[in-house]
Amino acid sequence: MIELKNVTRRFGETVAVDNINLTIETGEVCVLVGSSGCGKSTTLRMINRLLPHSEGEILVDGEDITTMNPEQLRLNMGYVIQGTGLFPHWTVARNIAMVPRLLKWPKERIDARVHELMTLLDLDPQAHAHKYPQQLSGGQAQRVGVARALAADPNILLMDEPFGALDAITRENLQLEMLRIQRQVRKTTVFVTHDIDEALKLATRIAVMDQGRILQHDTPENILRDPSSEFVENLVGKQDRGLKLMSLQSVRKVMTAHRDSRHPEPGVDTVREDDSARLALSIVLWQGAEQVPVVNADGQEIGFVTRERLMQGGA
Numbered sequence: 001m002i003e004l005k006n007v008t009r010r011f012g013e014t015v016a017v018d019n020i021n022l023t024i025e026t027g028e029v030c031v032l033v034g035s036s037g038c039g040k041s042t043t044l045r046m047i048n049r050l051l052p053h054s055e056g057e058i059l060v061d062g063e064d065i066t067t068m069n070p071e072q073l074r075l076n077m078g079y080v081i082q083g084t085g086l087f088p089h090w091t092v093a094r095n096i097a098m099v100p101r102l103l104k105w106p107k108e109r110i111d112a113r114v115h116e117l118m119t120l121l122d123l124d125p126q127a128h129a130h131k132y133p134q135q136l137s138g139g140q141a142q143r144v145g146v147a148r149a150l151a152a153d154p155n156i157l158l159m160d161e162p163f164g165a166l167d168a169i170t171r172e173n174l175q176l177e178m179l180r181i182q183r184q185v186r187k188t189t190v191f192v193t194h195d196i197d198e199a200l201k202l203a204t205r206i207a208v209m210d211q212g213r214i215l216q217h218d219t220p221e222n223i224l225r226d227p228s229s230e231f232v233e234n235l236v237g238k239q240d241r242g243l244k245l246m247s248l249q250s251v252r253k254v255m256t257a258h259r260d261s262r263h264p265e266p267g268v269d270t271v272r273e274d275d276s277a278r279l280a281l282s283i284v285l286w287q288g289a290e291q292v293p294v295v296n297a298d299g300q301e302i303g304f305v306t307r308e309r310l311m312q313g314g315a
């Protein structure tokens, strides 16, 4: 658990972070979102002591970080930044192995860990382990950055606009990867972005920041349903809130189940039970259909979702 209590950071006259209180529970993904200059990165960098805080207290698992050795603290916190920060003259494998080498793990353990992480991040070890960062695509390099942050199995992951420089498709793929990996490894994560859609997709809870303050700290659903101020309302988008809520809802929640699963009709569009209600709505609207069949991970048809139910869904 990470706790920020009345934390302020000043740069000369500028108050970058203004007396914030924030608790990030173990295993949750807290996304800091807000416009440029609102204090997101400063908040993140105070947590791993890359920046000292001017006032207040920051506790990790109940312990004040100023009483800890900064190097030890950072070894327990993976850090991923935009543009990766990989060492250009080191191979992918060596970049990922950076912290385990610092910790003097035996070579076999390091090799096994590099292999395991590259596989987890969908990077073929045979094809990529011996490449240099400039031989990778932007998306691959960012995956290596995430693998490096996870290498010594830290409890905490700090991610500062990690997907900010990527094209929309690669970005979406990496967001999905992150959700998958998070389900497997459950790191306490603080994630900075200025993209509200990225925040809504990835967060357990979102902290909306403006001018160094936290305006609202709540689940994506509550932020959409009940924005605490006009600023937050504008940030989440007044007009398409209903659609965004549907993106958060799975088909599973709005479907009618068949008594027995069956083979789907050939050639008919289907949705999976963990697809979003928004996708199902898009399909019924596009096809002018009254309902769409729902399949499970094995491709068996297990139910259907109706246009009528979907139209009630975002309310």
Ligand SMILES: Nc1ncnc2c1ncn2[C@@H]1O[C@H](COP(=O)(O)OP(=O)(O)OP(=O)(O)O)[C@@H](O)[C@H]1O
Pocket: 011, 014, 015, 016, 017, 034, 035, 036, 037, 038, 039, 040, 041, 042, 043, 194
């Ligand atoms: N090293 C520094 N020296 C002086 N002022 C700084 C420094 N770092 C940040 N600031 C100021 O503190 C404020 C918050 O900056 P910060 O980088 O935390 O914002 P941010 O929300 O992460 O912005 P962005 O999304 O553009 O990265 C800004 O006004 C910025 O100019």
